[in-house]
Amino acid sequence: MPAPRQVSMAVIGAGGVGKCFLTQLHFLASKLCQSPSAPIYLSLIYVSTSKKAIYHADYRSHSNWDSELQASTTPPLALPQLSDYLVKAPGKTVLVDNTSNQEIANAYPDFLKKGISIVTPNKKAFSSTYQLWQDIFHAAANGSGHGNGGYVFHESSVGAGLPVISTLKELVETGDEVLKIEGVFSGTMSFLFNSFQPVAGGGGKFSAEVKTAKDKGFTEPDPRDDLNGLDVARKLTILARLAGLKVESPTSFPVQSLIPKELESCSSGEEFMERLPEFDGQMDELKQEAEKGGKVVRFVGSVDVPKGEVKVGLEKFDKSHPIAALKGSDNIIAFYTKRYGDNPLIIQGAGAGGEVTAMGVTGDLVKVLRLLH
Missing domain, CATH: 3.30.360.10 (Dihydrodipicolinate Reductase; domain 2)
Structure with a gap:
């Protein structure tokens, strides 16, 4: 029987789509950990808005992210620091970017090269320069990348939850x-x-x-x-x-x-x-x-x-x-x-709305979890 697996989750953006996604993540996590054949434990190790973040040095999971985030006075990690933090997290790591931020999009190749998978509705990552598009898919395991890169999925960048x-x-x-x-x-x-x-x-x-x-x-x-x-x-x-x-x-x-x-x-x-x-x-x-x-x-x-x-x-x-x-x-x-x-x-x-957009993101997360061994 396969051993239980732990996957560390980091979520940037906890507003409209982000909030809907985190609710869907809670449902998905409770289902996956009960799987009789191959349980997966999703551990929410980082959540941030543009102003503040919650995370622990020992990678403890956040079960009450909403109230913890409201009470937090910790600023979000800069992207290079976030990437260092996630690389050392237990198990495989998935970064969920629920923003439309160009700076975060520009950092995708770096995260992917380090084996961090990305799921996102962020259109800017896939529609700005053709060079960034190539860099993202050269770094990704499901692009032309090498086997040790992370996976990237972006269903919700077009048509929200529609396939x-x-x-x-x-x-x-x-x-x-x-x-x-x-x-x-x-x-x-x-x-x-x-x-x-x-x-x-x-x-x-x-x-x-x-x-x-x-x-x-x-x-x-x-x-x-x-x-x-x-x-x-x-x-x-x-x-x-x-x-x-x-x-x-x-x-x-x-x-x-x-x-x-x-x-x-x-x-x-x-x-x-x-x-x-x-x-x-x-x-x-x-x-x-x-x-x-x-x-x-x-x-x-x-x-x-x-x-x-x-x-x-x-x-x-x-x-x-x-x-x-x-x-x-x-x-x-x-x-x-x-x-x-x-x-x-x-x-x-x-083709618009928080719940259906988040559904596309959650669907992408399921695809990544199937690919991570």
Whole structure:
């Protein structure tokens, strides 16, 4: 019978997604330690926010991380110190990065080379320079790395808990030819355009729908961070790279920003929201033009693999098209491949939210645990 195994867990980010993940981790840990065939003991040895951290020199596990973290006055370890601390931890170590921090992303190759596995929804690690992408996968055991590197999984960096990345990887690894990837990749943009131009007609002014989306918590605190299209461009960069294209960065292909030129210089999100109604006329024209042709406007991203083209922006769709019929803040991703022919393989569902994003992260952790011996 296999001996029980201990795996040390370090978690950076204990806010929205982080909090949901830590709750799911508690459930997973209680299940794994009861496995009759090969129990695994998950030990939570480090938790940090951007301001503070909890950890012990003797690597004791934190069972009440929430109250301990609230009471803590210890600052988080700098990344080189964290890496030294984790290397000496008992058993194998998994680092869970629930942030969207570029500095942490830049340190992934170093952690992986030291045998520390990483699971993360952090898009910046996989969508900034092509060099960082290569460095991460050269260091990872499940990349082109050597056997003693850590594993890296990032399902939640595209489509939250939807199996977008694992599906694309499987299509590529089994020798299918991916021709085109197209879809609505942003829960925010999905909600915005489904309310701005519903298939049944109607819908409010664009600025009013942006305000509603913001009030419901669907947008970033500053809605310009969604409307500039960069979030979608990051996700497209990741998928294009997985499909074999050497995309340099999310700004190396056409990305349509929905921030009017005149408002690019606004000093704050508040000022931007105040002035946005001045430009409702432009969006109304787009809506009416689409309506005349029996179509609706949606904010989509697409990758044309044979042509090597990636683009993000507004497109018109027939009302019967699956992209037009989306509801709420759902995402939809269509894979057009040789095997699937004219009918694409479609993945659809909630593409935003703490619980589903954390589910993708927890699912990745399960994959890593299966690989660690």
